[in-house]
Amino acid sequence: MAIPNTKSQILYKFEEENRGFVRKMKNLEREILRLQEEMVLLTKENQMNGKAVTFSATAADGKVTQRITKGGEIIILKRVLNNVGGGYDSETGIFTAPVAGNYAFYFSVEVPRQKILNIFLYVNDNYVAEAVAVGNVEFVDIGSNMAILLLQKNDRVCIKSNPGNAQILDIQYYGNSFSGFLLSPK
Structure with missing residues (x-):
């Protein structure tokens, strides 16, 4: 028989899941910024090379x-x-x-x-x-x-x-x- 979780155990588990979610969001935000910078560089390169x-x-x-x-x-x-x-x-x-x-x-x-x-x-x-x-x-x-x-x-x-x-x-x-x-x- 499983012992019910206490409020503090539930809160701790929720905070741990929330921290994991926040880490994933920050990683996604960094990846989005990296892709945006790469897109800007590619656009500049295309303008310089592809449009001569x-x-x-x-x-x-x-x-x-x-x-x-x-x-x-x-x-x-x-x-x-x-x-x-x-x-x-x-x-x-x-x-x-x-x-x-x-x-x-x-x-x-x-x-x-x-x-x-x-x-x-x-x-x-x-x-x-x-x-x-x-x-x-x-x-x-x-x-x-x-x-x-x-x-x-x-x-x-x-x-x-x-x-x-x-x-x-x-x-x-x-x-x-x-x-x-x-x-x-x-």
């Missing part, structure tokens, strides 16, 4: 890569120097933002003697900035510009010839370039 975006493209020196025959044509630069993140398409001349964030873009145009060309930077078919090169009788000329833009994922960026300029001009010099990089992901 840079590209740079130019025309091939001396070889005609495109002939501008009308205004508003996308300048397609085929010689890709780098394309980390895969955002630049050398077949279309369009950069598509793989992630949202702040981007820096640099673009330039080089023209032969006695030629003029304006190029415009566009985001989703909206004019943003322009550069102009005016070659004189003796020298070629390079015009350039830079813009820092907040883009959403899949925004499209390109450079186009001046919509009001119907001049025929070959794109063939290294001075024709289009580059960009992600400054900070959103």
Whole structure:
């Protein structure tokens, strides 16, 4: 026959079970904190490693890569120097933002003697900035510009010839370039 527990024995057993429960809770809380810290580190690592975006493209020196025959044509630069993140398409001349964030873009145009060309930077078919090169009788000329833009994922960026300029001009010099990089992901 079992002897009934006294109140103090019941209280002692309850306190012992409670201490065990508290230890388990503290261990779980520590594990949750550890997992949260690991998640923060992984998120930072993914932002630094997984979201690197840079590209740079130019025309091939001396070889005609495109002939501008009308205004508003996308300048397609085929010689890709780098394309980390895969955002630049050398077949279309369009950069598509793989992630949202702040981007820096640099673009330039080089023209032969006695030629003029304006190029415009566009985001989703909206004019943003322009550069102009005016070659004189003796020298070629390079015009350039830079813009820092907040883009959403899949925004499209390109450079186009001046919509009001119907001049025929070959794109063939290294001075024709289009580059960009992600400054900070959103």
